[in-house]
Amino acid sequence: MAGQPIINDSEKERRKIKSVSKMKEIMTTYYIEAKTARENGKKVAWITSGGPVEFLIAMDVIPVYPENHGAMIGASKMGVELCEKAEEMGYSRDLCSYARADIACSVTNGGPIGGLPKPDFLVCCNNICGTVLKWYEVAARYYNVPLFILDTPFIHTTMSEASKKYVIAQTYEYIDFLEKQCGKKMDFDRMHQVGKLGVQALRLWQEVLDTAAHKPAPMTAFDAFFHLALIVTLRGTQIAVDYYKQLRDEMNQRIKDKIAMVPNEKYRLLWDNLPVWYRTKWLSDKFSAHNACLVGDTYTSAWSGIMDLIDEDNFIETGAVAYSSVYINVSLDNMLETLKKLIKKYDVDGLVMHSNRSCKPYSLGQYDLQKLVMKELKLPTLIIEADMVDERSFSESQIETRIDAFMETLKA
Amino acid sequence: MITAGIDIGSITAKAAVLKDGEILGTRVMFTGYNASQAGKNVIDELAKEIQIRVDDLDAVVATGYGRNSVEFATKAITEITCHGAGAHFLNPDIRFIIDIGGQDSKVIRIDENGRVADFAMNDKCAAGTGRFLEVMARALEVDLDGFGDICMQGKEPAKISSICTVFAESEVISLISKGETRENIIAGIHESVASRVSALAKRVGVVEPVMMTGGVAKNIGAVRALEAKLETTIQVSEYAQVNGAIGAAILAGK
Ligand code: SF4
Numbered sequence: 001m002a003g004q005p006i007i008n009d010s011e012k013e014r015r016k017i018k019s020v021s022k023m024k025e026i027m028t029t030y031y032i033e034a035k036t037a038r039e040n041g042k043k044v045a046w047i048t049s050g051g052p053v054e055f056l057i058a059m060d061v062i063p064v065y066p067e068n069h070g071a072m073i074g075a076s077k078m079g080v081e082l083c084e085k086a087e088e089m090g091y092s093r094d095l096c097s098y099a100r101a102d103i104a105c106s107v108t109n110g111g112p113i114g115g116l117p118k119p120d121f122l123v124c125c126n127n128i129c130g131t132v133l134k135w136y137e138v139a140a141r142y143y144n145v146p147l148f149i150l151d152t153p154f155i156h157t158t159m160s161e162a163s164k165k166y167v168i169a170q171t172y173e174y175i176d177f178l179e180k181q182c183g184k185k186m187d188f189d190r191m192h193q194v195g196k197l198g199v200q201a202l203r204l205w206q207e208v209l210d211t212a213a214h215k216p217a218p219m220t221a222f223d224a225f226f227h228l229a230l231i232v233t234l235r236g237t238q239i240a241v242d243y244y245k246q247l248r249d250e251m252n253q254r255i256k257d258k259i260a261m262v263p264n265e266k267y268r269l270l271w272d273n274l275p276v277w278y279r280t281k282w283l284s285d286k287f288s289a290h291n292a293c294l295v296g297d298t299y300t301s302a303w304s305g306i307m308d309l310i311d312e313d314n315f316i317e318t319g320a321v322a323y324s325s326v327y328i329n330v331s332l333d334n335m336l337e338t339l340k341k342l343i344k345k346y347d348v349d350g351l352v353m354h355s356n357r358s359c360k361p362y363s364l365g366q367y368d369l370q371k372l373v374m375k376e377l378k379l380p381t382l383i384i385e386a387d388m389v390d391e392r393s394f395s396e397s398q399i400e401t402r403i404d405a406f407m408e409t410l411k412a
Numbered sequence: 413m414i415t416a417g418i419d420i421g422s423i424t425a426k427a428a429v430l431k432d433g434e435i436l437g438t439r440v441m442f443t444g445y446n447a448s449q450a451g452k453n454v455i456d457e458l459a460k461e462i463q464i465r466v467d468d469l470d471a472v473v474a475t476g477y478g479r480n481s482v483e484f485a486t487k488a489i490t491e492i493t494c495h496g497a498g499a500h501f502l503n504p505d506i507r508f509i510i511d512i513g514g515q516d517s518k519v520i521r522i523d524e525n526g527r528v529a530d531f532a533m534n535d536k537c538a539a540g541t542g543r544f545l546e547v548m549a550r551a552l553e554v555d556l557d558g559f560g561d562i563c564m565q566g567k568e569p570a571k572i573s574s575i576c577t578v579f580a581e582s583e584v585i586s587l588i589s590k591g592e593t594r595e596n597i598i599a600g601i602h603e604s605v606a607s608r609v610s611a612l613a614k615r616v617g618v619v620e621p622v623m624m625t626g627g628v629a630k631n632i633g634a635v636r637a638l639e640a641k642l643e644t645t646i647q648v649s650e651y652a653q654v655n656g657a658i659g660a661a662i663l664a665g666k
Contacts, residue, residue, distance in 0.1 A: 367615065374530070380530075385535055397477055398533065401490050401491070401492070404488075404489075404490045405491075405492035405493060405528070405531060408489060408493045408528070409492075409493070409529075409530075409531075412493075412527045412528065
């Protein structure tokens with residue numbers, strides 16, 4: 001881009017987040033442990049990203065997340081090949097690309113880590129979507145293992161007492177299920193500890209994200225997409241707590257040292273929906289070339305968004321309510337409230353919405369949200385159409401024109 | 413001050429040269445395979461025609477899909493912003509632009525200064541674009557230039573329900589075999605484009621007066637069908653097809 005100051009390598013080096021290497025190390029160890037679980041006499045459970053993982057940790061079960069695996073597939077640009085494989089198997093192209101890529105991996109042992117370790121049982125919570133129900137049923141049949149379904153009713157306004165009772169009752173059933181699968185009783189003291197650690201990790205994660213409210217932001221949403229992995233995979237462990245402490249401290253130090261992730265941050269934007277995993281670098285470069293920084297997003301803050309609903313001393317019952325209240329299990333009105341808070345907190349100049357062909361519950365209603373945001377907050381918004389894993393739904397020149405045009409209107 | 417705008421679209425390359433707020437000339441040619449070459453050719457030819465030297469240009473703005481491949485341009489600006497500036501230049505009252513080009517259609521709301529207030533573009537699909545009309549004209553063995561006129565003769569537009577270009581083409585073929593008149597089929601095709609584009613326009617919110625730009629604006633059938641759908645009159649300038657290039661030339665002067 002013309003007019004861009006030349007940035008030398010040492011400056012680039014200075015802007016790199018140092019904790020990244022630690023994060024990679026933790027994730028590698030985690031996947032090695034998961035893949036060698038059987039040799040070490042441990043059980044493996046597959047669980048949905050919004051599912052109550054703390055119970056598995058308390059029972060010493062290794063949780064594995066097909067969605068996180070899907071994100072890895074996307075980031076390694078292996079999505080198309082695997083999605084096509086699933087389509088050959090008869091799955092519709094309209095099915096979520098996480099599900100397609102992951103189902104194909106089960107059969108081919110393909111993907112960046114040669115497939116996920118075989119599960120001993122499955123835990124599916126439908127607080128994120130209805131797709132996971134069928135996806136996990138397919139996996140249960142394929143691996144011939146038991147499946148536990150935690151059904152969280154959709155929240156239109158507030159969660160009714162009946163719904164609360166319903167989800168709490170299922171939480172106890174979930175514990176029974178785990179005790180049966182593991183052949184041992186739940187240690188409630190341990191559970192209490194894990195619940196506390198989980199909440200602590202969520203708080204720390206929120207603190208990490210909050211640092212981007214600083215101008216200029218020490219990190220961007222693209223960094224958040226990367227560092228999110230532990231909140232998904234290791235929530236409830238000391239490892240996650242320690243890591244996010246380190247990351248938060250690094251971010252605060254960057255603020256002190258005046259290190260901005262986008263060198264000439266001038267425009268601050270909020271991102272909505274899942275990342276476009278195979279294009280994070282391209283998008284991040286594209287926005288920074290316009291001196292624009294994605295300072296926050298609805299996706300990575302979805303996990304910590306529910307933390308205030310959890311009472312650490314009563315995790316089992318309050319956790320159930322919190323899990324039901326995640327960002328995409330609530331009405332548009334509630335989503336709009338969350339959006340407004342984020343827009344205010346990060347003091348953004350615009351909203352960029354990724355209309356994600358895969359994730360229907362996230363993308364449905366975006367046009368209405370866009371209208372409301374523009375009307376009530378007079379905030380410029382942009383919608384780009386893509387898919388988080390399936391590159392066939394990404395058209396570079398179209399997206400480039402939209403982003404350029406959007407930035408031109410912001411600058412005008 | 414002499415400025416030029418070059419608009420490289422998927423099908424045609426357009427150029428416009430302005431001198432102190434007056435249009436000196438415009439030119440349209442096929443883009444072909446090499447967008448960068450097309451940019452050079454179109455400005456060379458126009459320069460020859462209006463008897464200036466390309467070197468005399470004070471500033472050049474490139475726009476359109478090929479905007480980043482015009483090496484001699486001073487700046488690249490998207491066609492959204494350029495169409496806004498162009499329409500505002502042609503008629504300062506205009507508040508809404510419908511631009512249907514070869515591979516996309518867009519709707520742009522502009523403020524009283526010609527600045528973009530909001531815009532929307534079609535999905536990654538040929539429905540509602542010039543390409544759609546082109547494919548249909550070929551299926552019906554009608555010359556694209558006469559397409560709009562024949563459309564006006566259709567009494568009862570045939571229903572084309574598929575938005576996918578490929579499916580719509582087979583729908584058209586089955587209508588032919590059922591004996592539907594060519595005029596009615598063509599009218600139906602234009603209605604299909606109009607409903608696609610009007611949905612886009614309504615999303616952004618139509619504000620009158622409305623102008624249509626881009627190559628498809630030359631097609632009277634498409635303009636009338638859109639007017640009916642949006643219940644408004646649509647202005648079409650003689651410069652509709654080169655509006656983006658004109659806007660680029662204006663922005664080059666700023
Ligand atoms: S549809 Fe959305 S929420 Fe459901 S698994 Fe796919 S990406 Fe996740």
